Amino acid sequence: MKKRKLITGMVVLLMGISMALSAQKKITGIYRTMNDYLDNQLAYPADSSHTPAIKLYTLAPKSYVTLQYKGEHLHLNKNEIFAYRLTNGEVYRIIGNHSYQVLNNNARLLLYKRKIPASPKEGPEDQFKYYFSPGNGNLQALTAWNVKQAFADHATLPDQIDALFKRDAELLTYDSFHKMYKLEWLLK
Template identity: 35%
Template sequence: MALSFMVTGMALYAQSGVYRTLDDFENNRLTYATDDGSDENKIRFNEFIAKPYLIVKHNGEKIHVFKDEIYAYKNKGNVVRTWNFTQYNFLEKGPVWIYYKDMYTSQPKGTQRVRKYYFSTYGKGEIVPLTVYNLKKAFPDNDLFHIYLDAQFRNDRELAHYDNYANKFKVNNLLEKTSTGLSKR
């Protein structure tokens, strides 16, 4: 019994591991959990090689975990959701779940890293680009939200702004307020 408490405690504070399901993610249950950031314990997604699995190096042993059989993974404290064999860095859970992905674009003087933002309407939902059009499409019956989206955000890039006062992304704060009829709780 003491061993189970020790393993559970380690999973709660672990810096790396795999969330097999959404339920595992919501309850912070990691498989292959570790708080050791050494080369003996790391996760490689294999995005550039386009393999259907990620490699988890756990206690010196390489384990292949298929991308379509997991919900997300945690690597050095960062949570990454896998969807359609692509990785998205998790930022916030709210009325919309917000993610980002760094992409490299060609510029006249080389390449530049550009951060693109995405969202889903629930934990296992489709991940789509964070745009005004996609938000309106995701919440077609919330007319007040549509009006405030147009009034608050001049372009899609502004949707990724964080509200330090509310401690959440502005789009989530706006969606919460328009869904409750602007009532204060």
């Protein structure tokens, strides 16, 4: 019985440590606005002697993030941050209490993905939901209908979407020749 309690205690301790570590992420900087992101202008950038870290408070949501920068702990309101860039180059936009990975760099249309928590029964593959925002607009589920509504003033986009994409999942088709998503190309 004592051995079982010890093992259970160790498992809980290890889970707590791993959750605390995953809550703080090493970053190369923060984008305060969409224009900063489009122009690659980082605030609080990493340098050779220091890599900043950001704590997002996902388990117990707060209205701010804590940035560990050059020995200081700074509290930045989430609504004053557009996105942050991890050390591996991935960029995540903060909206509410969630982070969405930014997939492209386009002033008219930003595409995102967010990992969906899944049970172990569903298998080891990561599952994602996809979103978009027209320019600096609101985040919406990436569906043909939502894209058509967001760009209703575009003369040919609704017909092009109907002709080129049979399912919503196809909206994320990447055009390797133009080095952009086909949906971005249609908006040019």
